[in-house]
Amino acid sequence: MERTFNNIRKNRLNFLKLISALSTEQINKVPDGFNNNVIWNFGHIIVSQQILCYEFGNKTPLVEETYISKYRRGTRPEAPVNPEEFEKLAGYLITVIDKTEDDFYSGLLDDYNPCTLHSGIELLTIDDAIRWAAVHDGIHFGYAMSLRRMVK
16 A cells, blocks of 8 residues: 555645646636636545545544535635645645555554445445545546646
């Protein structure tokens, strides 16, 4: 599982590099034909990992409920994200993965509630959830790369 955590970190640092090269206006722009923006995808990967690993395991997520409500599946950008909120999200990007890794190895996350995602993917254990979080991060990084082309 160590490699999976390291891959998540690398992908997230690539995402941070992509988003840091854009202006506040660019990260907030929802291009025609899209229903979200670069910053929403950024927040969404953080929140989704927390839901997958903590909420589905009956644990309290490491990020505030405000962010979970704003970036969970089914939401859309409602207002521009300011630089302060971006900094808060960027601060969570790696720290939540580090803490999840610690919690994983300590056994804190072992009591996991199996679930089936809207896509039909079954997550039976915390190992499944962490592996899916890695895939999910990659999907949304890909969306953000496409959005970047649209806003530049």
